Amino acid sequence: MTARFLEALLAADRPLVMEIKRRDAHGYDLLGGRTPAAIVESYEAAGAPCISVVTGRWFGGTTGLLRDVAALTDLPLLQKDFITRKDQLSTAGELGASAVLLTAALLPRSSMRTLITASLVLGLTPFVEVTEESELDGLPHAEECVVAVNNKDIKAKERDRGDLDRSLALLPAVRASGTRCPVSASAIDGPLAAAKLLDAGYAGLLVGTSLLRTDSAAGWVDRLDRARTRPAGRPN
Numbered sequence: 001m002t003a004r005f006l007e008a009l010l011a012a013d014r015p016l017v018m019e020i021k022r023r024d025a026h027g028y029d030l031l032g033g034r035t036p037a038a039i040v041e042s043y044e045a046a047g048a049p050c051i052s053v054v055t056g057r058w059f060g061g062t063t064g065l066l067r068d069v070a071a072l073t074d075l076p077l078l079q080k081d082f083i084t085r086k087d088q089l090s091t092a093g094e095l096g097a098s099a100v101l102l103t104a105a106l107l108p109r110s111s112m113r114t115l116i117t118a119s120l121v122l123g124l125t126p127f128v129e130v131t132e133e134s135e136l137d138g139l140p141h142a143e144e145c146v147v148a149v150n151n152k153d154i155k156a157k158e159r160d161r162g163d164l165d166r167s168l169a170l171l172p173a174v175r176a177s178g179t180r181c182p183v184s185a186s187a188i189d190g191p192l193a194a195a196k197l198l199d200a201g202y203a204g205l206l207v208g209t210s211l212l213r214t215d216s217a218a219g220w221v222d223r224l225d226r227a228r229t230r231p232a233g234r235p236n
């Protein structure tokens with residue numbers, strides 16, 4: 001298995017990891033009666049290079065949701081869950097994931113190193129999520145990892161409003177980790193915020209709530225294109 005997720009995101013003109021999650025951090029429904037199939041269809045129509053599926057129970061997720069989405073699309077999938085053990089990695093692959101979330105705030109450094117290496121052995125892209133510069137120290141194989149700055153606080157169950165300035169401040173340190181794919185994740189509340197982060201140099205964005213609440217994911221992406229000062233398709 002190759003690193004499908006990382007390569008798909010790096011190759012995309014509109015590098016959005018579009019997310020499917022059942023509920024927001026406050027418990028409000030985000031699917032609005034739509035089926036996963038309808039959401040996948042709208043994301044594919046909007047040109048998603050890859051999709052994130054939240055299986056974490058805080059957000060109403062289940063592993064069945066990942067299995068269902070994998071049956072609906074060939075796009076590479078990220079499993080967003082609290083992954084702390086190696087056996088969860090092989091299960092992620094069996095369920096259809098191409099990438100796995102590894103949250104620095106929840107993992108001792110030695111576990112992070114072990115899980116990054118084990119993910120790569122299984123052909124899964126490690127999607128390493130950080131909130132502080134110190135969490136970037138000594139990441140092994142960083143060039144094969146997505147390194148994402150979470151703009152919200154997972155220790156507060158992401159019930160905070162989020163702070164996009166964290167992504168802007170940490171970008172030089174994220175780049176210095178050696179990743180080819182710095183990503184900003186969470187609290188990106190619309191195309192203008194997304195454009196600002198891509199124009200600043202992020203190679204990708206992870207967007208859930210805002211895309212799930214819009215009438216048209218394709219329209220959201222069109223507004224993003226118009227708001228960018230560096231047009232889609234041009235390297236940063």
Ligand SMILES: O=C(O)c1ccccc1NCC(=O)[C@H](O)[C@H](O)COP(=O)(O)O
Pocket residue numbers: 019021054055056059080081082101103129150154158185186187188206207208209210
């Ligand atoms: O961040 C985590 O550690 C995490 C673990 C398990 C399930 C979900 C997790 N995070 C969720 C998210 O990070 C957000 O759903 C995602 O970044 C999108 O955020 P938003 O655009 O604000 O909905």
